[in-house]
Amino acid sequence: MPKQNDMSVGMIVLGIMGSAMSKNLIKAGFSVIGYDVLPRAVDAFVAAGGRAAKSVGEVGSSADILITSLPAASALLDVARELLTLPRADRIVAETSTFTLDDKTKAQEQLGQVDIIMLDCPLSGSGVQALERDVLVYGSGPKEAYDRCLPVFNGFSRAPHYLGVFGNGSKMKYVANLMVAVHTVVAGEAFTLARKAGLDPAQMFAVVSDGAAGSRALDVRGEMLIADTYLPIRTMPLELWRKDMRVIADFANSLACPTPMFSAAVPLFNAAVASGYGDQDTAAVAAVIEAMAGLPPTKHG
Incomplete structure (x- = not known):
């Protein structure tokens, strides 16, 4: 060419x-x-x-x-x-x-x-x-x-x-990644609730993503969340994602800006790394929420 x-x-x-x-x-x-x-x-x-x-x-x-x-x-x-x-x-x-x-x-x-x-x-x-x-x-x-x-x-x-x-590029990225972090946890929470309620995950994804609850974050992670398997990585490894979250938290703190939803999401990502999912996709945070809900352990691969 x-x-x-x-x-x-x-x-x-x-x-x-x-x-x-x-x-x-x-x-x-x-x-x-x-x-x-x-x-x-x-x-x-x-x-x-x-x-x-x-x-x-x-x-x-x-x-x-x-x-x-x-x-x-x-x-x-x-x-x-x-x-x-x-x-x-x-x-x-x-x-x-x-x-x-x-x-x-x-x-x-x-x-x-x-x-x-x-x-x-x-x-x-x-x-x-x-x-x-x-x-x-x-x-x-x-x-x-x-x-x-x-x-x-x-x-x-x-x-x-x-x-x-x-510097404005990085500031915008911090804002965007804050939203991605929250959306990812919410997606894991929604799939956990669907599984706990006996709904089919694939059908739940098709229906929910077609409505007001849909998002780009959900679209990208949908296949992994349906399969409850987080390899191969489609977004970013959890361990590397924690680096981005520390950067966002420090930036927000420097501006004395409250980020309550983001702050609530951080411990769940940390728990996913501590549970052995550090080398898997960020969507593996769903596995932690499933464990909290008493669902059977997810696959580690």
Whole structure:
């Protein structure tokens, strides 16, 4: 397939979201170079048509626009330090992970020392949605840099949104993820009640999702909740999701903003991890609610 344009795109790292973004960019005709420490992730990326790099530095030297999708803030700061060592060039880093504003600002300031522009661009949507190019980009930072990245954002997302100054993207993501957390617990609670009442879970999902109680969160998790099985992961592992929830809670606390529904949901996600579901999808919170209701233990796989 011919290139979309002369723009090259670098992807750091190739996890659930990074690999999905890469596949859609490659399908759209972009030349994509990617890096990950896991060989299997790199192999899958190459099989999809990507070009493997041996380091973050090689990605930075080969691409005009870099997209980071990272598991921890420490990884973002490590990436920033590696990019600082490269010769100066006209680069943009679109950071799509969910971290604290402090961590993102530290990386932005570091990269600014060598004139690399960093955008704060978290994504709204699950891994499954990312594969289907059904995620949103919450873009924030310099408008000129955002506009330059827009063809790339359109290549892997359903709808990019420009939200203004750096940091507004993360703030919007905190709001969205607060709602996702509550919706996920409510879905688990509703399925538990349906099972306890003797209703067929598949029929309950078909009827409820067609009415006022339907939601995108319910649609994405419906198959797992019907089967009461939370592998393969369709949204995010519970253990990683807890990181996002800590970020949201700290942000709300910094504004003295009450979040009673979200605060009630957090202990249930923690209980799911403590019950052995940490490596499974966030929807496994339903298993904890089922246990509270006295239903038989769910499958761990």
